Amino acid sequence: MKKFWILGMIALLFSACQESLEDRCERDAKEYTRKHCPTAIDENTVIDSLVFERATHTIHYYYKLTGVADEEQAIKDSDAANVLKQGLKNATAVKVYKDAKYRFAYTYRSSKDPKKILLDVVFTEKDY
Numbered sequence: 490m491k492k493f494w495i496l497g498m499i500a501l502l503f504s505a506c507q508e509s510l511e512d513r514c515e516r517d518a519k520e521y522t523r524k525h526c527p528t529a530i531d532e533n534t535v536i537d538s539l540v541f542e543r544a545t546h547t548i549h550y551y552y553k554l555t556g557v558a559d560e561e562q563a564i565k566d567s568d569a570a571n572v573l574k575q576g577l578k579n580a581t582a583v584k585v586y587k588d589a590k591y592r593f594a595y596t597y598r599s600s601k602d603p604k605k606i607l608l609d610v611v612f613t614e615k616d617y
Contacts, residue, residue, distance in 0.1 A: 510589055514548065515541040533558035535600075547592040547611065548583070554607055555600040561607055564597070570610045578617045590614040 508516070518541040527535050530552070537551045557563060573595050577583070583593070590613075597608040 510585070511541075511543055511546070514586065514591070515543060517541075518548065527553070532556065534597075537598075542594075545592060546590070547594050548586060549594040549596065552595070552597045553600045553603070554597050559599050559601055559607070564608050569597070569608050573610060574612055574616055577612055587614070587617055593617075 518539045522538045522540070525536070526538050529535050533554055533556045535553045535555065537553050540549045540551070541547070542549055554563075577587075577593055580587075583591075586593075592611055592613050594611045595608065596606060599605040599607055
């Protein structure tokens with residue numbers, strides 16, 4: 490009987506120490522930003538930060554565009570929103586967040602004019 494009580498206490502201890510998905514997401518986003526940002530994704534795209542917005546369960550990616558991509562017409566011509574949506578649908582790295590119905594936001598700013606947003610899109614579980 491004593492063994493079962495000890496095993497129960499150990500199980501309770503481990504379950505109490507588990508990090509919530511929200512806490513994990515927030516920690517991962519901060520860690521990613523600290524370790525990897527800013528980083529060039531390609532010759533025209535730099536990821537500036539990754540933020541978890543707890544109130545809306547949104548994972549928000551912030552990018553800066555340079556060179557030929559730093560034009561509104563380039564964004565329209567590339568059908569960027571649909572490309573992002575397809576990429577999200579196929580992304581296995583964020584499956585746990587998709588299963589939890591988190592939202593994914595992407596904001597692309599101009600490097601020539603950082604106040605100018607070239608693309609701002611949010612995807613919900615209906616989109617992926």
